[in-house]
Amino acid sequence: MADYSETPRTIPRKSATFDDYTLSEIRRAAATGIYDIRGGGSKRRLPHFDDLVFLGASISRYALEGYREKCGTDIVLGDRFASKPLHLKIPITIAGMSFGALSAQAKEALGRGASAMGTSTTTGDGGMTPEERGQSRHLVYQYLPSRYGMNPDDLRKADAIEVVVSQGAKPGGGGMLLGQKITERVAGMRTLPVGVDQRSACRHPDWTGPDDLEIKLQELREITAWEKPIYVKIGAARPYYDTALSVKAGADVVVVDGMQGGTAATQEIFIEHVGIPTLAAVREAVRALQDLDMHRKVQLIVSGGIRNGADVAKALAMGADAVAIGTAALVALGDNDPALEEEYRKLGTTAGAYDAWHEGRDPAGISTQDPELSRRLDPVKAGHRLANYLAVMTLELQTLARANGKSHVRNLEPEDLAALTVEAAAMAGVPLAGTNWVPGRGPGAY
Amino acid sequence: MTTTLANTGLDLATMDRRAVNQTLQEAERGDFTVLNPGGAHALACGLKSPIDVTIKGHAGYYCAGMNQEAAVTVEGNAGTGVAENMMSGTVRVTGDASQSAGATGHGGLLVIEGNTSARCGISMKGIDIVVGGSIGHMSAFMGQAGRLVVLGDAGADLGDSIYEARLYVRGKVASLGADCIEKEMQGEHRAELAELLARAGMDAGADEFRRYGSARKLYHFHIDNIGAY
Numbered sequence: 035m036a037d038y039s040e041t042p043r044t045i046p047r048k049s050a051t052f053d054d055y056t057l058s059e060i061r062r063a064a065a066t067g068i069y070d071i072r073g074g075g076s077k078r079r080l081p082h083f084d085d086l087v088f089l090g091a092s093i094s095r096y097a098l099e100g101y102r103e104k105c106g107t108d109i110v111l112g113d114r115f116a117s118k119p120l121h122l123k124i125p126i127t128i129a130g131m132s133f134g135a136l137s138a139q140a141k142e143a144l145g146r147g148a149s150a151m152g153t154s155t156t157t158g159d160g161g162m163t164p165e166e167r168g169q170s171r172h173l174v175y176q177y178l179p180s181r182y183g184m185n186p187d188d189l190r191k192a193d194a195i196e197v198v199v200s201q202g203a204k205p206g207g208g209g210m211l212l213g214q215k216i217t218e219r220v221a222g223m224r225t226l227p228v229g230v231d232q233r234s235a236c237r238h239p240d241w242t243g244p245d246d247l248e249i250k251l252q253e254l255r256e257i258t259a260w261e262k263p264i265y266v267k268i269g270a271a272r273p274y275y276d277t278a279l280s281v282k283a284g285a286d287v288v289v290v291d292g293m294q295g296g297t298a299a300t301q302e303i304f305i306e307h308v309g310i311p312t313l314a315a316v317r318e319a320v321r322a323l324q325d326l327d328m329h330r331k332v333q334l335i336v337s338g339g340i341r342n343g344a345d346v347a348k349a350l351a352m353g354a355d356a357v358a359i360g361t362a363a364l365v366a367l368g369d370n371d372p373a374l375e376e377e378y379r380k381l382g383t384t385a386g387a388y389d390a391w392h393e394g395r396d397p398a399g400i401s402t403q404d405p406e407l408s409r410r411l412d413p414v415k416a417g418h419r420l421a422n423y424l425a426v427m428t429l430e431l432q433t434l435a436r437a438n439g440k441s442h443v444r445n446l447e448p449e450d451l452a453a454l455t456v457e458a459a460a461m462a463g464v465p466l467a468g469t470n471w472v473p474g475r476g477p478g479a480y
Numbered sequence: 481m482t483t484t485l486a487n488t489g490l491d492l493a494t495m496d497r498r499a500v501n502q503t504l505q506e507a508e509r510g511d512f513t514v515l516n517p518g519g520a521h522a523l524a525c526g527l528k529s530p531i532d533v534t535i536k537g538h539a540g541y542y543c544a545g546m547n548q549e550a551a552v553t554v555e556g557n558a559g560t561g562v563a564e565n566m567m568s569g570t571v572r573v574t575g576d577a578s579q580s581a582g583a584t585g586h587g588g589l590l591v592i593e594g595n596t597s598a599r600c601g602i603s604m605k606g607i608d609i610v611v612g613g614s615i616g617h618m619s620a621f622m623g624q625a626g627r628l629v630v631l632g633d634a635g636a637d638l639g640d641s642i643y644e645a646r647l648y649v650r651g652k653v654a655s656l657g658a659d660c661i662e663k664e665m666q667g668e669h670r671a672e673l674a675e676l677l678a679r680a681g682m683d684a685g686a687d688e689f690r691r692y693g694s695a696r697k698l699y700h701f702h703i704d705n706i707g708a709y
Contacts, residue, residue, distance in 0.1 A: 181584040186546040240561035240580035257526030
């Protein structure tokens with residue numbers, strides 16, 4: 035027999051297709067018989083704003099002095115039909131997140147942080163809490179398919195109304211809030227039995243399609259005396275058509291949420307496989323507004339994976355008027371803090387990966403209704419951290435705008451951008467860096 | 481805030497909808513008659529005081545939407561979402577209503593003397609609805625609280641994914657939706673039904689109805705229930 039003991043052997047090789055995560059999911063599914071549910075947005079690598087760079091000043095672009103020359107950041111949202119549009123100091127808003135998904139302390143902290151920076155925060159599925167209203171200078175009231183906690187008094191108390199068609203994390207999916215988070219207070223606000231696994235409808239109960247939506251917006255305007263700006267929020271599915279239809283229906287503001295946008299809880303398979311990346315959605319939404327001659331007349335808010343001032347600046351340069359942050363705001367409050375590593379380990383995870391927001395055992399006291407855990411979050415201190423973070427993002431945004439010669443961040447434009455990958459060039463509609471090539475448009479076409 | 485005492489005519493042939501609604505929304509009491517509605521949408525919505533409003537003719541979508549305390553009567557038919565998200569008060573339609581009548585309503589009484597289309601009482605959250613005729617499919621879908629009384633028949637998938645809403649149907653039910661079952665009529669149910677029928681001005685005996693509600697088997701996700709979805 036041949037002796038193979040001295041024969042060189044290849045090292046063990048794991049499959050790229052059946053990687054460790056995939057194998058673990060197959061084993062989990064086999065053991066439980068039910069799909070995986072988690073919070074957050076898409077975790078996979080996607081084309082994103084990192085794949086774009088600013089060109090900066092040159093002979094043809096005159097830079098502004100960083101510490102001397104003013105660079106404005108304020109924004110008006112909703113002046114198409116509303117008699118009282120929102121005037122925000124910065125174009126970075128807080129996205130809709132519910133009391134129920136988040137603790138009352140977390141909601142209050144979001145309001146405090148946003149108000150300190152002169153920007154808005156947003157309610158979520160389940161209605162408006164007094165803590166949130168009280169601490170929010172500008173509060174956007176979400177109008178969702180479930181209509182949990184929906185009432186005309188709160189509608190009139192709001193500064194703007196956001197009709198939610200869908201979310202980037204799950205366009206076409208309803209919500210869910212598992213029983214451990216349906217406490218007496220949450221259940222009372224939603225008219226549900228305590229402890230049930232709450233389902234939220236994926237479609238509105240009393241309108242179907244853009245023609246109905248137009249009438250629905252008229253009703254909301256009639257109830258609020260045509261004062262409140264009305265946003266329409268769409269998950270990034272078909273952003274060109276959905277933006278156009280929102281404009282047709284009479285929206286003051288369109289919110290486009292890419293697949294990196296977070297959710298309190300939904301199926302992992304939904305989060306990772308439905309919808310398109312934020313980068314791909316922005317250009318399509320802007321194109322729809324331009325085709326209708328409504329760009330800058332109906333404002334565009336972009337959300338889904340916004341992390342720093344560069345992301346904000348790039349979204350604005352592509353044609354958005356403002357952005358919304360959710361996941362990043364929670365991190366600023368204290369979510370996934372490495373200081374809590376020991377407790378994350380007990381939950382079978384690690385800081386930076388914790389996404390079992392639906393289970394209500396968040397050691398940071400944010401995505402929980404447990405009174406003891408919730409008390410860990412000091413809304414004043416957490417609100418201060420959020421304000422700091424928003425201030426840094428704004429400074430970063432101004433830095434990039436000045437570098438491109440802009441005296442107001444709204445003046446950022448696609449011509450300030452180049453793409454680092456062919457995919458990003460095609461999605462964003464800006465040239466591949468070092469070329470004048472925009473995929474799909476031919477050489478020399480801008 | 482204006483106060484109007486006498487019966488006031490509001491004619492949509494000469495006033496626009498905003499003016500009509502603003503008058504009704506700002507009134508603290510009084511009787512109002514809306515003339516020439518012409519199927520206008522969002523009429524008499526967002527009312528918040530105990531006023532009486534009679535709409536002389538057909539109304540479009542979302543008539544009396546989010547009503548609080550007012551008593552609104554549509555002398556004709558009503559479009560989609562009549563009395564949607566009503567909080568309190570009374571809304572009466574003497575004719576038929578389109579789909580999603582009383583959708584997500586939290587309180588008050590909605591009376592449809594004729595028939596309603598699909599999704600009557602969808603996501604109802606405490607409203608009481610009494611329908612003199614029949615209702616369409618998927619009615620009381622995800623109904624959370626409140627009572628739905630139907631003197632005629634109910635379409636397919638009645639009470640699908642229902643929570644704690646209570647359903648009373650006198651006629652035939654085409655089919656029950658997921659987790660909706662027939663339940664025994666006990667004394668307390670006959671009593672509340674009789675009271676509802678009386679308030680709605682309907683001539684029917686409580687003993688003629690059957691009761692439906694949640695089996696509560698889908699209140700928690702469980703793999704054994706997968707076939708129900």
